[in-house]
Amino acid sequence: MLIRKTYGKFIFFMLIPILTVAQEWHSLSSDISANINAVDFFSETEGFLVGDGGLLYSTNDGGDTWVQQVAGTDSNLYGVCCINDLLAVAVGSNGLIIRTVDGGNNWMEVTLPSALAWDLLSVSINPGGTGLIGGAAQTILTTMDHGENWNIVQTDMMGGSFPGAQMVNENLGFLYGQNSIFAPLIARTVNAGISWNFVTFYLVEGQTGYEGKLYDGYFFDELTGLTAARRWDGWGCISETDNFTDWTTLHFYGIPLKAVDFLDDSLGYIAGDSGTIKGTDNAGTDWFAEDSGVTTNLRGLSCVGGSRCYAVGENGTIIRKILTPQGILGDVNGDSSLDILDIVRIVNIILLLPPEPSAYEIWAGDLNLDDQINVLDIIALLNLILESRLERPAAESNL
Ligand SMILES: [Ca+2]
Ligand SMILES: [Ca+2]
Secondary structure, eight states: OHHHHHHHHHHHHHHHHHHHHHTOEEEOOOSOOSOEEEEEESSSSOEEEEEGGGEEEEESSTTSSOEEOOOSOOSOEEEEEEOSSSOEEEEEGGGEEEEESSTTSOOEEOOOSSOOOSOEEEEEEOTTSOEEEEEBTTOEEEESSTTSSOEEEEOOOSSOEEEEEEEOSSSOEEEEEEOTTSOEEEEEESSTTSSOEEEEOOEEETTEEEOEEEEEEEESSSSOEEEEEEETTSOEEEEEESSSSOOEEEEEESSOEEEEEESSSSOEEEEEGGGOEEEESSTTSSOEEEOOSOOSOEEEEEEETTTEEEEEEGGGOEEEEEOOOSSOTTOTTOSSSOSHHHHHHHHHHHTTOSSOOOHHHHHHHOTTOSSSOSHHHHHHHHHHHHHHHTTOOHHHHTO
């Protein structure tokens, strides 16, 4: 019995390096050499990125290939938001807003009610059509119609800016930035931009409150969220709140943090300068270092579909992480047991019968880990089912 248990543990540890390797960040190749400022995906495979000099690219294969779009501008683009498979909006220098209604084949400039000279830095639009743009001089724009028309809420403030925007749902939205006296500033709307609450705070470490700028943030609901910042002395930090008003700054790093996104209510990432990526699996309470594989400054991050994150940055940097789904290998239908239903689903996937398999199904169905689903996986699953029927000890049946 002792020998059997030891053997089981040995195999368990053997598997760890394989899973770790599958969860690394990997550089994606493209012909882009300019600085990339933002990225947004609306499905696991389809997304856009924007950057300096009118840089605008799309992908429909999860970032393996990037295709240049005709942005119709040489101005810097700082933010992009994919609303669905047809609609996307990008924002940039001197009040520039461009929009596509055909999945990126054509981009048209959007005319504002009155001309803006300030740079627009961030955009987030809900699938329902409500959205926000944040810009220099604390500019706030809102839309109710998927970005076709924009209302100027405020602009021309003395200094400050909103480099980060987030629509949490159709009504709840946030802008992240800095106020006129160099302190972190957050704007919140709970009614799709009709009215706004503002909160400002200092980045307190020990007895010292530092000025600084929020580059991005992520709220889970009206009250609970966190921000990624650059302190005035160049340090980066993460601040958290559970009531919107009171903020605690707990995590300090030697580099500025520029972008944050979450895959779900617990798993998220923050990207920053010098290729820095931090990850959390408990909604931001603890952060661990990730190996991004790059040293360039990262500026944008997009997590999508529960299993993929993309980060972009200076000099054409694009990196991707594909996470191994949580679950039981072979449990394709996700009901926590291995049986004939899982075999039926694998057969359907092999026969290309609809619906198209999800990322989880593709992971759970590839039992022999060779990146394809075929009859070998059915044999492996049959063996697993037979083994479990023989009531072997748990350590061995997991093999
Ligand atoms: Ca099952
Ligand atoms: Ca396989």
